[in-house]
Amino acid sequence: MIAKRVQQIPSSGIRKFFEMVIGMDDVISLGVGEPDFVTPWPVREACIYSLEKGYTSYTSNWGLQELRDEIAQAIISDYGITYSPEDQILVTTGVSEAIDLAIRAITNPGDEVIVVEPCYVSYSPCVVFAGGKPVPVATDSSNHFKVTPEQIRDKITDKTKAVVLSYPNNPTGAVMNKKDLEAIADVIVEHDLIVISDEVYDKLTYDGKHTCFASLNGMQDRTILLNGLSKAYAMTGWRIGYAASTPEIIGAMLKIHQYTMLCAPITAQMAAIEALKNGREDMLAMVKEYDRRRRLIVKGLNALGLDCIEPKGAFYAFPSIKSTGMSSEKFAEKLLKEQKVAVVPGNVFGACGEGFIRCAYATSRDVIKEALERMETFVSPKS
């Protein structure tokens, strides 16, 4: 009964583990992929005000003009690149929708899309849903989970259409600096490809400045830039993301969006306007706090003998658990059962994530300290 394309996606084995975690009462969780902060009050307050004023309707399929203006302005001031808010920016229901739209807008049946792993879980399934073929590229910890031009070149065939990049990266915390990315850009030009660049963690960059892929020389017209407010402004539940690219690509994405989503919720769009206009200080304060926690957890994990490269972005540490001899899933399950600490097995994010676990540090310092203590008991029990 079910379409083959959908059947093709294996039902996620991780579901069972997730349900175990959620069913447990006193679990200490490093497994949450979202901020522990509640959305800053001024943003919530602006949203309440919009409801009081009666803003409850549909918006333009593109999203509210004022929001697109703010987004365009933010991209200019952060990265110095200009997108017309009239036809180059589309407001979506979270970056998740934007990922789907971007892939569907450019993928023909049989097209190959290179997905750099480990990465967030939705890219490859979206390629499959679009009738394309996801081609994973494995990065490794010895290169700090950065992808190299050779690794991409190795996977390119005459069917390759696009490359999905996501830096700062979930789950590894890796970032790619300007030089790293320029080397990738050369391959993109050489093989006439499109880059789908999910930069939802851009504000959460701790050492140095984030480089927007579209800001590289000649890359703006080859990039579908995806971003949103979820991570930076602690607005995950509001579901506001956006895509920026050429009028042609954004027009194609709009076509799908208008028939499937119509528009992002107006209430959330109103809140997003306030966040972009006045939320910068709150955002920077949160980033600063993540940075402190990052240093705590990285030091703690390394002290446990779980080798962890320094994550330079997002809010995840991705330590190796290879020294324990356990698989990622085995480690996560045992840790949950014995010490009630939840982490996410690295293999969920791609085959090359095997041997690692994802520890989110978007949680209070007290929780991080408690989790590290329990993990210490787990990896080196006192006899």
Add this chain to the structure above:
Amino acid sequence: MKEILEILENDARASIDEIATMTGVPKSQVEKAIKEAEDKGIIRKYKTVIDWDKAGEEYVYAIIELKVQVERGTGYDAIAERIAKFPEVVSARLISGDHDLSLLVKGKTMKDVAFFVAEKIAPLESIQGTVTHFILKTYKQDGDIFYEKEESKRLAITL
């Protein structure tokens, strides 16, 4: 320095070790910076924010606004410093507007506070008038919200 102070302002119990890790500043330097801030009086003291209502201890607080006849030569400082010495006075501030000084006064009962104002403050020569506002309920103090702990309602695990 500013970052170390920010951390301590929110958590006076943060250890030197932790602060060093979180800021990436060497331990010895953190220690030195804190010592210096203490010596210079930048760090006034290490305190705990307590919700006394919750502890079942009854205290009465009142905001007292004072109109002051300024003395020649000494300005507001002389009278303010004199008033600030009373242990009942939790805080004393010079303010703009209708009144000149604003005090926060703490007592065991309303009568305590009222008598303190009537006997110690009002009779002072330069005090022209007082207004007493008893505090009925505290919603937020020193940046801490008292009425509910706001926590994210997120699931225990998400990707």
